[in-house]
Amino acid sequence: MSAEIRIKGLNQYYGKKQALKNVNLTIETGMFGLLGRNGAGKTTLMKVLATLLPKSEGSVTICGKNVEDAAKIRKIVGYLPQEFSMYGNMTVYEAMDYLGVLSGLSKSQRKQRIPKLLCKVNLQEDQKKKVKTLSGGMKRRLGIAQAILHNPKVLIVDEPTAGLDPEERVRFRNLLCEIAEERIVILSTHIVGDIEATCEEIAVLDEGCVIYQGTVAELIKMAEGKVYSAEISKKELDLLKKRYVVTSMLTLGNNVMVRFIADRKPFDSAKLCEAGVEDAYMYLMHGKRGED
């Protein structure tokens, strides 16, 4: 049976505050990206899927199993939170072994899988190092390794590349892509580059609502013909910023090269540009919503 996550009419509350509003999503095998501002509800959604939060309203099934059946879900889901660590005084191997026991793996399974996984995340040389001596990037890689230790059908990764250097980030993305070949990998991020490089399907959350679900290509299409670049003086910059959403600025001496979003060509010197994911995201968040 291929892995599938179905979310229907999910409403999630924190006391009086509503964190998720009528979320409807269907997620299939492969890399699925969750984009959105901080506080949009990405982590909340992921925690509901990982059984860390009780669902308030709606229906959520993972591979046909109701998310409220925590015991069954925990067998098939692997989770890597945004903030985590491990017992500092354990070595990398010991931490993996301990978590392996908690995942119900037998001694032989652990003995077989842990070295393989540590190799996969490039930590085989650091097996005997204590967790507290690991760098941020190494910890994250260890985090991924522990999340797939029990071979889950679904992997949920919350902001995995925040704080990693560019090389680490690329390595991480590639790793996730490999893992996604036969699984669902849900990746939340606000680093647009992560999405560009890895995800086919994405959903964009804003204030608890899904404001977009579809492919990256379709998202970009939305912003076609709306992205312009121009070289303007610094004095004109403030005025431009008030009128349009600026997606990038580059200072060139006294002038500034800006890239911005507009419905039609605003002035002669503006050049139409090819829309990228970031532009499309910004259009979605500011431009399009402005229209609505």
Next chain:
Amino acid sequence: MFGQLFLKECRETARSLIYWILVGIMLFFFATQLGETEIAREPEKGQESYGMHQSEDPDVIMRNTLGTLADEYYRESYTTYPIGFAKTVKPDKKEQKRIGEILEEATGLDQGEIKKTMEEYYGSVTGLVAEMPMEPVDGLTYKRFKELMKEVDELLGGGSHYGEQYLAANGIEPMTYEDAIKEYHLLVEKDGLSGGYARLFSDYMVIILGILPVFLATTREMRDRRAKMQELIYTRRAKSGTIVVSRYLSMIVMTLLPLFLLSFLPLAECIKVAASDGIRIDHLAYAKYILGWLLPTVMIVTAVGMFLTDLTDTAAAVLVQGVWWFVSVFTGVQGIDGGAYGWNLIPRHNTELNYKGFHDGFVQLVSNRVLYVSFAIIIVALTVGIYSQKRRGRLNVRGKILADRKSKS
């Protein structure tokens, strides 16, 4: 999974600083309190002193108790020790009158005569005075005497010299050679020599075991949050019961381990003496006492530590257990020579002798220990429930949810 988890937890405990401080404290306490214990030999005639004991002679007890009562009645001020700290009680007119009536019945003297006797006594001596014993009236049965004294104790709010627990302590007197021989034979025949010393060992160790395990439990339960590892564990397949119980059992086992090892020292001494004196000893005495006397206390204190830490995510368990332990220790001072175990968390028996007290109080002791084991199991079950709920995102005292509820949004 359970077995492997249990072993891992034991190993992690053995690597933690707090565990070794705990063991160090146990060693220090053992060395300072029990280090110089000498195993008893058969008492010889003509010794200067054979120690003190609680007299079983009702006359002695009655005489001393009534003397204390008359004295306090005269001064209209009574000292009680609800938890071992002195508390002065001044009864109202009605209560004082009733106490006077009780004194009359017990001594056969009327209140005026009693007051006069006390006045004369105080008038005739200078400096520090010991209490003057008062003779009970002829025909006063010990049973009636106890009833009367119980009433006085109740009037005073408990913890007085007249309550059941304290009564026997009023009859402290030096042992004679015959008394000492009797105690020695009880020690050898009924306790198998080592039994008495195992009891003494338990008496001392239970004092610190009434508080030490809470530190271990609290540290362990707070560790996941500190290491930011909670979510990695919560999302795993392992059942909450497996996680909690394996931790609990590993702490119990690791706490008992040093006790068993320590007990070999006094046991070896007993074996040596037994061999030279031709006595048959109970080789399993220490094991029995560690499991029967000490284990229940360790179980309940560890359970309380885990429960409160999981419930509040703070070190509140240390405070709660600290208060309970404090009250238990100081309340236990009254029955320190054993036999008056009551429902105390920390049952005392500060002597290798007094087999009689142990025998008489045995049923109460067993009830006490069974009660605490039962409570411990219940509390562990509740802890599993709490852990399970927290795992699902409920009951998170320090979580975002509660904080958001508090703020206006």
Next chain:
Amino acid sequence: MSVERYWQIEKVNLKHNIPVHLLVCLALLCLSPLLMGVSNLEAEDTAKVLEMYVALIGIVLIPPVFLPEQNREIRELVGSKYMNSAAVYCIRLLGNIVILALFLGGYVWMLTRNGCHFPVVKYYFGAYAGMLFFGALGLFCYGASDNIIIGYMVPIFYYVAAVGSGDKYLKIFYPFSMVKDSLVEKGYLLLAAVVLAVSGIWLRSRKN
């Protein structure tokens, strides 16, 4: 360094860090009449109450001085600021020991009102020294081990050792000497308290 800034730090301490601990101290003090006599006591029994019970609130209020920065990341963040972390700890410590002085004062006053007979000033300072000693011992252990549980455990065990062995091993650092009307030990305990507190703060503020 302006006094205003010191006061701001102490205000935060009072508002955020120690309210619960203050409540616990008050609860323990208010609990005492139920557990023991606090009226018409002679000097010896008053000393016992002060030394063997009231002094314990030092353990509740002093070790938590380091608690707000328990999280290493917070510690590093705060440590990189202009104001020295040691200064912050000292301000909190001073604030807390002033509060302890006030609590003790209130309690001693209550005892005198209840007809207890004892040398008030002597016993006040004696009990205060004991309080500071237990607290500073906990503070030092917390600073040395980075574990507040150990910070609570060691002073409690010191107490147990004192009850169990008397002054045999603890000698001039025996905390219950006031019962025997001896206050020399209190001077040593006070000195030890200062040394322990300063060392504890020094250990904690070092940049690793």
